[in-house]
Amino acid sequence: QNITDRKNAEQALRRSQNQLADAQRLAKLGSWEWNITDNNVTCSREAYRILGYPIPQTLIHWDEFIGRVHPDDRESLKEAIYNAIDHFGTIDLDYRVLTPEGRCHIVRAIGEAIFDSQGNVSCMVGTLQDVTKERQSEERMVLANRIFENTNEGIFITDQHSRIIVVNRAFTTITGYTMEEAKGHTPKILQSGKHDIAFYQAMWTEIKAKDCWQGEIWNRTKRGHLYPEWLMISAVKDEHGNTINYIGTFSDISKIKRSEKKLEYLAHHDPLTKLPNRLKLRAQLDITIRHAMRHQQQVALFFIDLDHFKHVNDSLGHNVGDELLIEVTKRLKFHIRSSDILARWGGDEFIIVMNHCDSFSNLNEIAEKLLATLKHPFNSNHQELFLGASIGISLFPQDGDDITSLIKNADAAMHQAKVQGRNRYEFYAPKFGEAAMKRIKLESELRKAIEQEELVVYYQPQFDMHDGTLVGAEALVRWQHPTDGLISPVKFIPLAEETGLIVQLGEYVLTKACAQLVSWQMCGFYLPTISVNIAGRQIAQRNLVERITHILQTTGCPPHQLELEVTENFIMESVEDAISVLSLLRSHHIKLAIDDFGTGYSSLSYLKRLPVDKLKIDKSFIQETPADSEASAITEAVMTLGQALKLKVVAEGIETASQQQFLMELGCDIAQGFLYGRPEPAEEFERHFLVNKKNCSPLRLKAGAPIVKVDQ
Numbered sequence: 001q002n003i004t005d006r007k008n009a010e011q012a013l014r015r016s017q018n019q020l021a022d023a024q025r026l027a028k029l030g031s032w033e034w035n036i037t038d039n040n041v042t043c044s045r046e047a048y049r050i051l052g053y054p055i056p057q058t059l060i061h062w063d064e065f066i067g068r069v070h071p072d073d074r075e076s077l078k079e080a081i082y083n084a085i086d087h088f089g090t091i092d093l094d095y096r097v098l099t100p101e102g103r104c105h106i107v108r109a110i111g112e113a114i115f116d117s118q119g120n121v122s123c124m125v126g127t128l129q130d131v132t133k134e135r136q137s138e139e140r141m142v143l144a145n146r147i148f149e150n151t152n153e154g155i156f157i158t159d160q161h162s163r164i165i166v167v168n169r170a171f172t173t174i175t176g177y178t179m180e181e182a183k184g185h186t187p188k189i190l191q192s193g194k195h196d197i198a199f200y201q202a203m204w205t206e207i208k209a210k211d212c213w214q215g216e217i218w219n220r221t222k223r224g225h226l227y228p229e230w231l232m233i234s235a236v237k238d239e240h241g242n243t244i245n246y247i248g249t250f251s252d253i254s255k256i257k258r259s260e261k262k263l264e265y266l267a268h269h270d271p272l273t274k275l276p277n278r279l280k281l282r283a284q285l286d287i288t289i290r291h292a293m294r295h296q297q298q299v300a301l302f303f304i305d306l307d308h309f310k311h312v313n314d315s316l317g318h319n320v321g322d323e324l325l326i327e328v329t330k331r332l333k334f335h336i337r338s339s340d341i342l343a344r345w346g347g348d349e350f351i352i353v354m355n356h357c358d359s360f361s362n363l364n365e366i367a368e369k370l371l372a373t374l375k376h377p378f379n380s381n382h383q384e385l386f387l388g389a390s391i392g393i394s395l396f397p398q399d400g401d402d403i404t405s406l407i408k409n410a411d412a413a414m415h416q417a418k419v420q421g422r423n424r425y426e427f428y429a430p431k432f433g434e435a436a437m438k439r440i441k442l443e444s445e446l447r448k449a450i451e452q453e454e455l456v457v458y459y460q461p462q463f464d465m466h467d468g469t470l471v472g473a474e475a476l477v478r479w480q481h482p483t484d485g486l487i488s489p490v491k492f493i494p495l496a497e498e499t500g501l502i503v504q505l506g507e508y509v510l511t512k513a514c515a516q517l518v519s520w521q522m523c524g525f526y527l528p529t530i531s532v533n534i535a536g537r538q539i540a541q542r543n544l545v546e547r548i549t550h551i552l553q554t555t556g557c558p559p560h561q562l563e564l565e566v567t568e569n570f571i572m573e574s575v576e577d578a579i580s581v582l583s584l585l586r587s588h589h590i591k592l593a594i595d596d597f598g599t600g601y602s603s604l605s606y607l608k609r610l611p612v613d614k615l616k617i618d619k620s621f622i623q624e625t626p627a628d629s630e631a632s633a634i635t636e637a638v639m640t641l642g643q644a645l646k647l648k649v650v651a652e653g654i655e656t657a658s659q660q661q662f663l664m665e666l667g668c669d670i671a672q673g674f675l676y677g678r679p680e681p682a683e684e685f686e687r688h689f690l691v692n693k694k695n696c697s698p699l700r701l702k703a704g705a706p707i708v709k710v711d712q
Helices: 002-028 045-051 062-067 072-085 131-152 167-176 198-212 254-268 278-295 309-318 318-335 360-375 403-419 430-451 488-498 500-520 546-557 568-573 576-588 631-646 656-666 680-691
Strands: 029-035 038-042 090-098 104-115 121-130 154-159 166-168 212-220 226-237 243-252 299-304 341-346 349-354 378-380 383-385 388-396 425-427 456-462 469-482 484-488 532-533 564-565 591-597 614-617 648-651 670-672
Touching: 002 378, 029 045, 038 045, 038 062, 045 104, 045 121, 062 072, 072 090, 072 104, 072 121, 104 131, 154 167, 167 243, 198 212, 198 226, 243 403, 254 278, 278 299, 278 341, 278 349, 278 403, 299 318, 299 403, 309 318, 309 631, 318 349, 318 360, 318 378, 349 360, 360 388, 378 488, 403 564, 430 469, 430 488, 430 500, 456 500, 456 680, 469 488, 469 500, 469 670, 484 488, 488 500, 488 546, 500 532, 500 546, 500 656, 500 680, 546 576, 546 614, 564 568, 564 576, 568 591, 576 591, 614 631, 631 656
Parallel strands: 388 425, 469 532, 532 564, 564 591, 591 614, 614 648, 648 670
Antiparallel strands: 029 038, 029 121, 090 104, 104 121, 154 166, 154 243, 212 226, 226 243, 299 349, 299 388, 341 349, 378 383, 456 469, 456 670, 469 484
């Protein structure tokens, strides 16, 4: 049989099938056919590749074909197919398929139901196309569009001629121009007028050279409001390197600029007083000095330190202290010119810089006015507070031709004013600089002395003036310097108070004195009372009572044998606080005495409320009696006051027999002074006054004669 025609037909069919397979491969389009009668599915080679499955040897069942669809998309695919069959329609649906490796592809299925001559559906044929990349690209475009529209940065895109094509929502929010208003215009519609032609020429030069530019620029909104923005312009190139678009992104940095301005202000100004701080002062002073140098002018620098401000801060709290600093600022501003500089150097220190100062008498007048305004009482919570100030003055160029020297020398002069009694001013002299260096050296050595326990405690006896009995001793600190020998308290106690070291020093003395009292008692030497001075800084501590009771417990000292001496001046600075603290100490059976009585401004109404046991008349009055009538009158008045308040009166500083006689006649209770014994180390004190192992023998005072010390 001649089968040439059949063979030719078969070859043509194979060619047609191969061409179809190649066409599908190139188009990445597969075909499928579902025979509804036997429920099998036939797929083309490309369809299997799209589905990610190898070509099977036999037809695959419909259930297996559906099983390759993502579980979440199976029902929607079935519904679309059955709907097409029931309504003689077609399907066009995207769904996900799972490869054997578990990867997910998105395919687009297009199908059509085929009907037989009786109008029944015999099969469904269609195509499959992998649209994963297309869908991902669409999603990216949607995401990009969302970002474009919802970003807080304004965005505009122009053509190669800088004409705006599209803008986003933030562009409209920031500039006020809508898409319709901006389209077709160049970004020049935003120009503020604050930049010259050279600025824009430099911008475009950089864009052409680097394809981008970014920087700070001022623009104008539709309403005419100027605002700063951070702008970045990028060029978009085609495949040939030609610029086809420009993309501009910008953000309104008005808030940032305001924050920067605020931070710059905070960095250069004191937050409490709003005055320039150290950093700002140095910058302003540098300009002032340069100007004065060019014009051969004189500059004066006033270094102002408030007197006793730390006592106010410690006793009344920082809120009151802050109020005072604000009021001090107002008063100082009132007495300076607008061209002068007023700055807060730190804490309670202020600096005033005055230029065009040609007259010393003028500077004296200004200093006097500053002292007068600060000496005037301050009101806080219906309470009058007194401060005062010490002022040091240095001059340019006499006392220094640079910032550091002027400030350092004015500081040295200020410290000299404090040494001279406070509430005064001093002009700088070279000797003050030397004194300041010595003071710094002394402070450093004092810190080391406290740490290394170079300080020693001396004891000065106190006697009952009626029967001569030894009734106590006052603990007094001395500094045994390793090279300079014994340093007087007059030199280091004021320094300790000024630097705050008085707190450590006070606790050191209290601990040593309590321990010594216990040690004496263990040896059979009974001393009724040990008196220890307590500074204002210590009383201002919140945990003062706890610290003192801890020392008593640690050393084993009985509270009723400890007597704390507090100065009258400190009590009167904050009476209510003093009463509260002293009452708490008294509740622990600790004795209390007012030291240096007569030098302050006591109120009798407050005095009778104070929980104290003794008044100590200041030695400055005792030393002038009985020759000085005024001192004698004051002493007699204090005696009468003490007796009326049922307080024992202690006279310290008794050096002569006439003073002793005078005080005995007035009925003074307790005597202390060189006439009876100088301050001395514990061993010497014990040797002089220990007579037997239980008590000191009553030693009678003879009128007009000093007490006779008894050695063991």
